[in-house]
Amino acid sequence: MDLSTLHNFRVAACDLNGQMRGKRVPPSYADKLSKGAVRMPFSALNVDLWGADIEGSPLVFESGDADGVLLPTERGPVPIPWLSAETALVPMSLYDDAGTPFAGDPRHALSAVISRYAQRGWSVVAATELEFTLLDASGPHPQPPLNPITGRRLTDEAVLSVAEMDAFEAFFTDLYDGCAVMGIPAQTAISESGIGQFEINLNHQDAMRCADDTWLFKALTRGLARKHGFSATFMAKPYANDAGNGMHVHFSVIDADGRNVFDDGSPEGTDLLRSAVAGCLAAMPASSLIFAPHGNSYARLVPGAHAPTGASWAYENRTAAIRIPGGAPAARRIEHRVAGGDINPYLMLTAILGAALIGIEDDMKPPAPITGNAYEVDGLPQLASSWSEAIDQFEADPIMTRLFPLELIRNMALTKRQEIARFADRPEDQHWLSYLEAV
Structure with a gap:
């Protein structure tokens, strides 16, 4: 689907509890997703059920809560039929700046x-x-x-x-x-x-x-x-x-x-x-x-x-x-x-x-x-x-x-x-x- 024609769309990766963690982005991001335009803290995939940071987590307290790079998965964008406005979701996975898969991303574990x-x-x-x-x-x-x-x-x-x-x-x-x-x-x-x-x-x-x-x-x-x-x-x-x-x-x-x-x-x-x-x-x-x-x-x-x-x-x-x-x-x-x-x-x-x-x-x-x-x-x-x-x-x-x-x-x-x-x-x-x- 053509993301550039939408008013906005979502990008999200899967956290340890299976919840979607990501952002709402404008259509101008459509051609930039594969270039690492969207960043997100590594710790976002390691929050608890309610979305709170984990106390004592090295991802927060030892790494300075560093950002990773979200890149699209091969699944590609999908419509979101449960919302009233026409929009889409792009499933993502998290990497570091060198392109190394983040070890705390559940999807990377299955890929391995x-x-x-x-x-x-x-x-x-x-x-x-x-x-x-x-x-x-x-x-x-x-x-x-x-x-x-x-x-x-x-x-x-x-x-x-x-x-x-x-x-x-x-x-x-x-x-x-x-x-x-x-x-x-x-x-x-x-x-x-x-x-x-x-x-x-x-x-x-x-x-x-x-x-x-x-x-x-x-x-x-x-x-x-x-x-x-x-x-x-x-x-x-x-x-x-x-x-x-x-x-x-x-x-x-x-x-x-x-x-x-x-x-x-x-x-x-x-x-x-x-x-x-x-x-x-x-x-x-x-x-x-x-x-x-x-x-x-x-x-x-x-x-x-x-x-x-x-x-x-x-x-x-x-x-x-x-x-x-x-x-x-x-x-x-x-x-x-x-x-x-x-x-x-x-x-x-x-x-x-x-x-x-x-x-x-x-x-x-x-x-x-x-x-x-x-x-x-x-x-x-x-x-x-x-x-x-x-x-x-x-x-x-x-x-x-x-x-x-x-x-x-x-x-x-x-x-x-x-x-x-x-x-x-x-x-x-x-x-x-x-x-x-x-x-």
């Missing part, structure tokens, strides 16, 4: 992992399944939204209900139209098991494009919900006694000849597939902070509550943390089912794809696949049981240093510890307001 696959002559194809909840946020506590047809508040679960989808037809029509103009490959939508909960699947595509589109889809969904008079949230647990929001990832690896390296023509898949599974299992406990990055996330990670808490894998078993779906062997893939809807998609895919590659590099062997209900299997390695435990594991585990830059690990730990301290000073029944549209 994808580059390691490319060194083998491989590319990664990925897709996300995103659950979110529509709710009424006008009162002191979150409530289900009003049914646009009946005017009455939703009260019950409506698994795969076509009638519930039809009730919100105007919203979903705008959502699919928004995906179309933004180039986001939205596929099927369903009514999920929670009250006012829905799921939309994005189609398989290049892994970086998958992360970009997942990031943009979350912003689009929240923005359009506001236009329709309610809120949309990807909080892991919007209601204490209802289903949580998850985000499943499917991925496969393609070699230089276009062959799926996980496919050997059988339902079981290749040794490479099993090594990738083993890597994902080995990294899973210490990756808890990536899959469950907020205090609210741990209300979802309760054994037996349809969110995997133990590191297990299986064929065609939706209770396992890692599932190998059936179907045509050419489409053999790994489904990683641990993450909540509140994740940063760049960090999530870095953790998953990086762990799979470590499994392949180290020729890891997984345990036998489970059968039956994973929640009843004893002795499985467990995800962290609390936010603070997840931070400690993420910071100390040697596998994490093979997945993420040390600077990002340090920044993430500092950020999350500050958020724990700030939430401790806020009434617990108001925590949801901080998460509502931030995650």
